[in-house]
Each structure stands twice: as C-alpha cells, then as structure tokens.
Amino acid sequence: MPKEAAKTKRSDSPFNHKARAIEPVDVFDPDEAQAEYLKRKKSQLALIKKTDKALLEEMLYQMILGRIFEERCAEVYRLGKIGGFCHLYIGQEAVAVGAITAIDKKRDYVIVAYRDHVQAMVAGISPEAVMAELYGKATGCVKGKGGSMHLFSKEHGFFGGHGIVGGQIGVGTGLAFAQKYRNDGGVTLCFFGEAAVNQGIFHESLNMAQLWKLPIVYICENNQYGMGTSLKRAMSLANIARKADSYGMYGEFVDGMDVMAVRQATMKAIERARNESLPSLLEVRCYRYMGHSMSDPGKYRTVEEIKKYQQRDPILLFKDSLKEAGVFDDSEFEQIEQRARKRVEEAVEFAEKSPFPSEDELLTDVLV
Amino acid sequence: MAELTMRDALNQALREELLRDERVFIMGEEVAQYDGAYKVTRGLWREFGDKRVIDTPISELGFAAIGVGAAMAGLRPVIEFMTWNFSILAADQIINHAAKMLYMSGGQFNIPIVFRGPNGSAYQVSSQHSQALEAMYANFPGLKVVMPSTPADAKGLLKSAIRDDNPVIFLEQEKLYGTKGEVPDDPDFTIPLGVADVKRQGKDCTIVARSLTVPIALQAAEKIEKEYGVSCEVVDPRTIKPLDIDTIVNSVKKTNRLVIVEESHQFCGVAAEITAQVNEKAFDYLDAPIKRISSAEAPMPYARNLEAAALPDVAKIVAAVKEVCYL
Numbered sequence: 051m052p053k054e055a056a057k058t059k060r061s062d063s064p065f066n067h068k069a070r071a072i073e074p075v076d077v078f079d080p081d082e083a084q085a086e087y088l089k090r091k092k093s094q095l096a097l098i099k100k101t102d103k104a105l106l107e108e109m110l111y112q113m114i115l116g117r118i119f120e121e122r123c124a125e126v127y128r129l130g131k132i133g134g135f136c137h138l139y140i141g142q143e144a145v146a147v148g149a150i151t152a153i154d155k156k157r158d159y160v161i162v163a164y165r166d167h168v169q170a171m172v173a174g175i176s177p178e179a180v181m182a183e184l185y186g187k188a189t190g191c192v193k194g195k196g197g198s199m200h201l202f203s204k205e206h207g208f209f210g211g212h213g214i215v216g217g218q219i220g221v222g223t224g225l226a227f228a229q230k231y232r233n234d235g236g237v238t239l240c241f242f243g244e245a246a247v248n249q250g251i252f253h254e255s256l257n258m259a260q261l262w263k264l265p266i267v268y269i270c271e272n273n274q275y276g277m278g279t280s281l282k283r284a285m286s287l288a289n290i291a292r293k294a295d296s297y298g299m300y301g302e303f304v305d306g307m308d309v310m311a312v313r314q315a316t317m318k319a320i321e322r323a324r325n326e327s328l329p330s331l332l333e334v335r336c337y338r339y340m341g342h343s344m345s346d347p348g349k350y351r352t353v354e355e356i357k358k359y360q361q362r363d364p365i366l367l368f369k370d371s372l373k374e375a376g377v378f379d380d381s382e383f384e385q386i387e388q389r390a391r392k393r394v395e396e397a398v399e400f401a402e403k404s405p406f407p408s409e410d411e412l413l414t415d416v417l418v
Numbered sequence: 419m420a421e422l423t424m425r426d427a428l429n430q431a432l433r434e435e436l437l438r439d440e441r442v443f444i445m446g447e448e449v450a451q452y453d454g455a456y457k458v459t460r461g462l463w464r465e466f467g468d469k470r471v472i473d474t475p476i477s478e479l480g481f482a483a484i485g486v487g488a489a490m491a492g493l494r495p496v497i498e499f500m501t502w503n504f505s506i507l508a509a510d511q512i513i514n515h516a517a518k519m520l521y522m523s524g525g526q527f528n529i530p531i532v533f534r535g536p537n538g539s540a541y542q543v544s545s546q547h548s549q550a551l552e553a554m555y556a557n558f559p560g561l562k563v564v565m566p567s568t569p570a571d572a573k574g575l576l577k578s579a580i581r582d583d584n585p586v587i588f589l590e591q592e593k594l595y596g597t598k599g600e601v602p603d604d605p606d607f608t609i610p611l612g613v614a615d616v617k618r619q620g621k622d623c624t625i626v627a628r629s630l631t632v633p634i635a636l637q638a639a640e641k642i643e644k645e646y647g648v649s650c651e652v653v654d655p656r657t658i659k660p661l662d663i664d665t666i667v668n669s670v671k672k673t674n675r676l677v678i679v680e681e682s683h684q685f686c687g688v689a690a691e692i693t694a695q696v697n698e699k700a701f702d703y704l705d706a707p708i709k710r711i712s713s714a715e716a717p718m719p720y721a722r723n724l725e726a727a728a729l730p731d732v733a734k735i736v737a738a739v740k741e742v743c744y745l
Contacts, residue, residue, distance in 0.1 A: 159491070192524030202523035209490055210523060214514050220480055221515060224487015231443070231469065231493060251510075254480025261475070415525040416559050417584050 078274075078335060080362050083305055087367070094310050098375040106377055107386065109151055109309060113143040113365050115390040116168035119177055120340075122394050123167065123184060127344050131401075132184045135213075136198045137165040141339035144364035145271050146172045148312025149239055149334075152320055157236040159229070161209040161222040163243060164199035165338075174206035177397035187404035194407040195415065215276075216242060216249030219268070223255040226266035230327060237323040238266045239316070244333075245276025247290055256331065260297040265323035267316060268331045271306065273338040278350040291333035299331055306336030307362045310371070336364075420603055425595040427569035428458045431576040432496065434605045436466050439494060442580060445472040445481055446498030446535075455500045456536060456595055482508035482533070486515050489531040489585075496580060499535035502551050502589060508533075516585040517560030532579045534588035536595070537565075538630055538681040539718060539729055548718035548725075550682035552628075555587040556659045556691075562586045562611055563658040567632035569599040571656055574609030582611060591630045591681075614662035616669065620651035623675040623739050626666055626692060628655055631679040631730050638735035645736075648743055658688055666692060667699045674705040675742040679730050684712035706742040711735060 098106065120138040127136050139146065142165075150160060150172040162169045170180055175191050183190025184198050192202050192211075200211040209225060212218035222240030229236035246252055247270060259266055270290050274281050281288050294301025300322065304315040312334055319330035337359040341348045372378045378386075422430065435442050448455045450463035450473040463471040474481040478499065485495035499505045505512065516529045538550035556563045562584055566572035572590070579586040617632060618639050627635035632654050639650035651669050655662055670676050676696060678689035689710040696708060714728040739745075 161487075190524075192522065192526070195524050196522040200522040202526050204523075204526045209487075209527070210519075212515070214510055217483070217510060217515055220483020220511060221487040221490065223480070224484035224489070225491045226487075227484050228488040228491035228493045231488065251479055251483060254475075254477035255483065257475060258477065258480055258484065415521045415523075417520070 080359050083307065083335070084362055087305060087308055087362075090311075091371070094308070094371060095375045097310055097314070098371055098377060103377060105151070106372060109147050109313075110368060110372065110378075111386050111390055112147045112151070112172050113309065113368065114387055115177065115393060116143045116146065116171060117365060118390050118394045119167060119171065119181075119397070122398060124340070124344065126398065132198065133186065134197050135164070136184070136344045137342065138340040138344070139165050139168040141359070141364070142271060142273060142306065142336045143168060144309035144312055144368070145269070145306050145334050145336055148309040149241075149269055149316040152313050152316040153237070153239060155207065157234060158320070159207045159209055159225045159236060159238040160241070161218045161225060161238065162211065162241040163215070163218055163246070164211070164213045165243070166199065166201050166211045169241060170201040170203070170208055170211070173203070173208040175201060175203045175208060177393055178400040181397035181401040182404045185401040185404065186406065187401055188407040188411070189400070189404040193411060195411070216246035216251045218242065219246060219249075219255045220251045223259050223264060223266060226259065226264040226329070227262070230262070230264055235324060236265065237320050239269060240266055241269045241271060243276065244270055244272040244274065244281055244290055245279070245284065247293065248284060253296075256294070256297045256299060256329070259329040260299045263327045264329055265327050266329045267319040267323055268329065269316070270331065270333045272333055272335045275338065275342065275350070277342040278346065280350070291331060294331040299329055301331040301333065304332050304334045306334040307364045307367055309364055309368050419600045421598050422569050422601040423596050423598050424566070424569040424572045424590070425456065425458055427573040427599075427601045428576055428590065429460055429462070430601070430603075431573040431580075432459065432462060433465070435577055435580045436462065436470055438605065441492065441494045442496065443470045443472065443493065444496045444498065445474055445485060447474055447476055447500050449473060449498050454498070456592060458590070458595070459498065478504050478507040479511060482511040483515070485531050485533075486511050486519070486529055489516075489529040490519065490527050494530045494580060496532045496534060499533060501547055502535055502537040503547050503549050505533065505535070505551065512555070512561070512585070512587070513558050517558045520584070521560060528583045529585045530583045532576070532586045532588050534576070535590060536592040537589035538591050539725070540592040542720055542722060542725055544720040545717035550680070550713065552587075552589055552658050553682050553687040556688060560585065561659065563589065564611060564656065565589045565629040565658060566656060567594065567617075567627075567629050567654050569597065570601045571609060571615065573601050574607055575611065575656060578608045578611050581608070586611070589629065593630055597633070609656070611657045612660035612662055613657070614653055614655045614665035616651060616665065617654050618650065618652040620649040620673065622649045622673055623651070623677065623743055624666070624669040624673045625650050625652045625677045625679060625735065625739070626655065627652060627679040628658065628688075630681050634730060634732055635679050635735055638732045638739070641732060642736055642739050646740065646745055648739060648745070650739060661692070661695075663692070663695050663699065667696060670696055670700045671703045674703055676704070676708045677711065677735065677738045677742060678708065679711045679735055681713055681730065683715060684710055685715065687712060706744065709738040709742050711738055
C-alpha cells in the first residue's frame with residue numbers, strides 16, 4: 051500500500067460527513083466495551099433523568115417481556131408445542147427496544163430477519179398473537195401460515211419476518227423508496243444480522259439507498275455469529291460500520307448492550323433520514339446467549355465466552371442505571387417483572403386454547 | 419385502432435398506465451435516459467421524469483428487491499430486466515419474496531408488481547442470453563406468467579398485469595418487438611389474464627403455441643392446409659399461469675390431435691404440463707399421442723445453423739402435424 055494513501059485523512063474523503071462517528075478503534079471485547087460504557091455513564095444517567103418515566107418503564111418492560119417470552123418459547127419448544135425453526139433473541143433485547151421505541155409508529159416502518167419475536171412485540175403485535183403464531187394457530191398474527199420466522203402486521207407497520215439471510219435488506223430499501231416516492235415523511239428501520247453483510251444484496255441495497263438518498267436506517271445486529279461461524283472466520287473486514295464508507299454513507303458503531311445508546315443512535319439516524327433523506331448504517335454490537343436456533347448445540351464457543359458477555363447483560367445494565375439515576379427502585383422492578391411474566395403466561399394460555407387453522411386455509415392467500 | 423409494432427404497443431400500455439395511476443413507476447437498467455435497451459420505454463423518461471422512470475445500477479437482485487418492497491408499501495412497480503436471463507440473479511426476490519409474501523403474511527401484504535423484459539432466443543446471442551424461462555417461473559405458486567404473441571395482446575395483457583394485485587412475470591420476445599398489428603387505442607382496453615385466444619380456426623389438428631412460436635405455427639398451418647389439406651387450429655394460451663386449459667381441451671375434443679410448440683426446453687416444461695392436463699381431461703378424445711416441439715436439450719449455440727437447429731421452425735411443426743395425422 052503506498053504510504054500516501056495510508057496518510058490520507060478522513061476529512062479528505064469526498065464522502066466525508068460532518069456527523070461522522072466512526073472511530074478506527076474496534077470496541078468489541080466486552081471489557082473494552084464496558085470501559086467505554088463507564089466513560090459515558092454520567093451523560094447516560096443525565097439522559098435517563100431527562101427521559102419520561104413512562105417511556106423508561108415501557109422500555110424496561112419490553113426488554114423483560116422479550117426475555118421471559120423467549121425463555122418460555124424454549125420451554126414449550128422442548129415440549130413440542132412449537133415446530134420448525136425457532137431463533138431466540140435472548141441477550142439482544144436492547145437492540146429491538148432501543149431502536150423500535152425511537153420510531154413514529156404512525157408513519158415509520160420496521161422490517162426484520164427471522165429472529166423476530168421480540169422485534170414484533172416491541173413494534174406492537176401482541177404477545178398472544180406472536181405466541182399463537184409460534185404454535186401454528188389460527189389466531190396467530192399471520193393465521194398460522196408463517197410461524198416463527200414470518201411474523202407480519204400491516205396495522206403496526208411491521209413488514210416481516212424474513213427467512214432468507216439478507217433478503218429483507220433489499221425489501222426494506224424498497225419500503226424506504228416508497229416512503230420517499232410518496233413523500234410521506236416516513237422512515238424505515240431495516241434490521242439484519244452481521245452475517246447478512248456478506249450477501250450481495252447488502253451491497254446492492256446500500257449503494258442504491260445512498261445513490262437515491264432513501265430514508266432508511268440499516269441496523270446491523272452484530273451478535274458475532276452467523277449460525278456457528280464467527281465473524282472472524284467469515285468477514286475480511288470485520289468493522290461493519292466502516293463498510294458504510296464504501297457507499298459514502300454515514301456509519302456508526304453502537305453498544306448493543308446499552309439500550310439508551312441504541313435509542314440515541316437510532317433517533318439521530320431517524321432524524322437524518324426524516325429531515326435530510328439520508329440513509330445510515332448502525333452496527334449494533336451485541337451477543338446472542340442461546341444457539342442460532344433451538345437445534346444448535348453451540349459447540350463453536352465456550353461457556354466462559356458466553357458468561358463474559360452476560361456480565362454486561364442489557365437488562366442488568368439498564369436496571370442498574372435506572373436505579374442509580376433514582377428513577378426506579380427494586381419494588382418497582384419487581385412489579386414490572388411480574389407484569390411481564392403474567393403477560394407471557396396469558397400468551398401461552400391463549401395459544402394453547404386457540405384452534406388450529408381450518409384446512410380451507412391451505413389454498414387461501416395465494417391467487418394463482 | 420392503429421397499426422403498431424409490439425414495441426410501441428408495450429410502450430403505449432406503459433404510458434397509459436403511468437398516466438392513469440400515480441403509483442406506477444418503471445425501474446431497470448437503461449430504461450430512462452437510454453430509452454430502454456430495446457426501446458420499449460422510449461420517451462417515457464422525458465415525459466414522466468426521474469421519479470417515475472428510473473435507471474438503476476447493474477444490480478438485478480437489488481432493484482428487484484426495491485420493487486418488492488415498494489409494492490409491499492402500496493406502489494405498483496414495473497421492473498424491467500434487460501433480458502430474462504438476468505432475472506436469475508434476482509430469482510431470490512421473485513421466488514422467495516414476491517411469490518410468497520401474500521401467503522406467509524397471512525393475506526396482509528400483496529405484491530402488485532410486474533417483472534418484464536425479453537425472454538427466449540434472439541439473434542445469435544448464444545447460451546447466456548437466449549433462455550426461455552417460463553417453465554421455471556410457472557412452477558411457483560404465487561406468480562402469474564404472461565406471454566403475448568401479438569401487439570394487441572401485448573398491450574392488453576401488460577395493462578392487465580400492471581393492474582393485477584399479484585406479482586406478474588411478463589415475458590416478451592425480442593424477435594417479436596418489430597412485428598406489426600392492429601392495436602386498440604382505447605386507454606381502457608385490457609385483456610384478462612388467464613384467457614386463451616384461438617389464433618386460427620381449424621378442425622383436424624390443434625397446435626398450442628405461445629409467444630414467438632405463434633407466428634411460426636400460423637405459417638406452418640397455412641403450409642399444411644395448402645400442401646396436405648389438413649386444417650389446423652392454433653391456440654395461444656397467452657398466459658401460462660393461470661392456464662386456460664379449457665380452451666385447449668375444447669379444441670382437442672374437436673380435432674382429436676395435439677401438437678405443442680415452445681421455445682423453452684422440453685424437460686419438465688410447459689408443454690409437458692399441457693400434455694399431462696390434456697391426458698387427464700381429454701384422453702379418450704385423442705386419436706394420436708401428443709407431440710411436443712421444444713428447444714434442443716442443450717445450451718443455445720452461437721453458430722447460425724446450430725441456433726436454427728436448436729429452435730422450433732415451420733418444418734418441424736409440419737412434420738409433427740403429419741405425424742399425429744398419420745400422413
């Protein structure tokens with residue numbers, strides 16, 4: 051590599067953005083991430099104090115609901131109540147909650163991959179409709195036709211639930227295209243895992259999104275494993291946020307264990323999309339505690355590794371901050387958890403009692 | 419009525435639908451400033467501007483996906499593939515996404531999109547630019563497959579495809595773009611999808627042909643009538659899916675003989691499907707085994723003589739009709 055090129059400053063780039071936040075430092079080790087977290091803790095506490103208490107409660111409730119819901123899914127899956135593939139979100143709750151609570155539900159869209167239960171609930175689909183779908187019941191949010199990977203709700207601007215790795219990156223780009231075409235002020239949040247970044251559709255989509263200035267926020271949930279293959283074994287340049295540079299797009303690393311950080315970054319990206327009609331790529335670094343799906347024995351990583359990340363559990367971090375900021379006390383945490391637990395039980399009961407779809411449904415919703 | 423080429427009939431259909439419905443837009447490689455690789459979109463960018471007629475990078479998968487997403491959000495995209503060969507790069511979006519969205523969303527999200535462009539052979543463009551892909555796309559529930567053979571059909575069917583609430587695979591043919599015919603100029607002229615057209619009445623043998631093979635079958639029918647006094651009926655299904663099997667079966671019940679001509683490969687093809695359905699519905703009416711004429715079971719060669727040998731032609735059809743008529 052010529053020395054001249056190496057010396058080129060970021061500000062010399064024709065695509066330099068004022069708001070650029072990419073640092074060359076790769077904060078991925080949980081200890082380093084924690085050190086960064088402690089550095090911004092003071093401002094985070096100040097932010098929490100400024101935030102509406104009802105919203106904070108909703109965020110915490112959604113995170114706990116998501117955690118308990120997924121734990122319950124694992125139980126009923128083992129009992130054979132849920133079939134097929136079942137990808138659990140445990141450990142990543144801060145990403146869905148931080149990002150999706152930042153949208154304007156009246157006009158913004160959300161599209162996700164197949165690890166979609168928690169994102170669907172945060173977007174507004176009831177736990178009952180999600181659980182019933184996992185049970186393959188007629189009362190499920192897609193009438194038992196989609197299952198775990200294909201949750202949809204037009205009413206809630208939730209565009210699925212997609213099972214082909216990366217496919218929804220392109221479809222989400224099309225949603226943002228439609229929002230811009232109609233000039234309706236809407237923004238699309240498009241979620242995908244880090245392994246999807248290696249698909250061609252990621253690059254084709256980001257290129258066109260920046261070229262046409264589409265109002266979209268690409269949220270890469272980097273949980274570090276594409277099924278059993280670690281990021282390190284699959285990606286030549288593992289700093290995903292920096293890949294935005296290739297398209298002259300804004301990119302940013304976000305601590306995916308810190309729900310307030312995810313929310314802040316998403317809000318800024320939404321503002322950029324809404325006001326300037328510019329896309330962003332957020333690389334949200336998180337960790338999945340469970341296997342890729344329920345059938346994954348997880349032999350590609352150690353228990354120590356998992357435990358190390360669990361020390362920065364997003365629910366624990368958030369509760370600590372809420373307590374430190376003096377917003378909630380232990381008894382309130384207990385109440386929120388009880389509420390979530392009750393709701394999950396109601397969802398399971400609803401799913402259990404619901405009927406399977408009528409066989410007449412086999413040939414409906416397909417017109418050819 | 420005016421006499422138009424198929425190219426101009428398609429252009430007129432696109433223009434009328436762009437005028438009629440603000441949600442319709444055209445997207446693809448070279449569709450705007452270049453006026454379309456085959457000039458089907460000529461003049462539309464100048465008339466409708468950047469918002470409605472959009473040049474894309476060479477990213478078939480990406481812009482097909484943008485079309486699918488835009489359709490999900492309520493727009494009505496017309497996505498041009500410069501040729502259908504390139505659609506294979508976008509097959510994930512067409513097959514895994516567009517075709518399945520309505521079903522797997524429990525009926526919530528339909529995909530009103532048209533994918534269109536030239537399909538089948540051209541003029542010595544060899545293996546990667548000559549494929550006829552209707553059998554592949556027709557295999558997937560959720561997709562409609564349309565193949566016009568005349569300028570009027572092209573216009574009426576394309577307008578219906580754009581107004582349809584489902585994904586439609588609209589297969590044109592480069593060799594037919596220049597063919598002329600009377601085309602209604604009424605902006606409300608449409609031809610419903612799923613209705614075959616009898617292009618020539620006859621009583622002795624039915625020839626089912628589509629797209630490029632329709633004019634070839636008509637030529638063959640004239641020749642057979644003149645030379646052998648055999649009267650052939652030529653049925654053009656116009657849409658492969660849904661397939662108007664009744665019109666085909668009714669014709670076979672009258673003629674008792676069937677030859678099917680297609681530009682695609684034979685194995686697991688559309689002719690095979692029609693054969694199976696006719697066997698199920700009209701077996702007792704057949705006086706001879708059904709005969710299929712398809713492309714050779716080889717990638718398309720470049721050399722002029724080999725290319726001609728690979729494709730259906732008048733002589734092959736005449737021979738097949740003679741065979742089923744025991745002449």
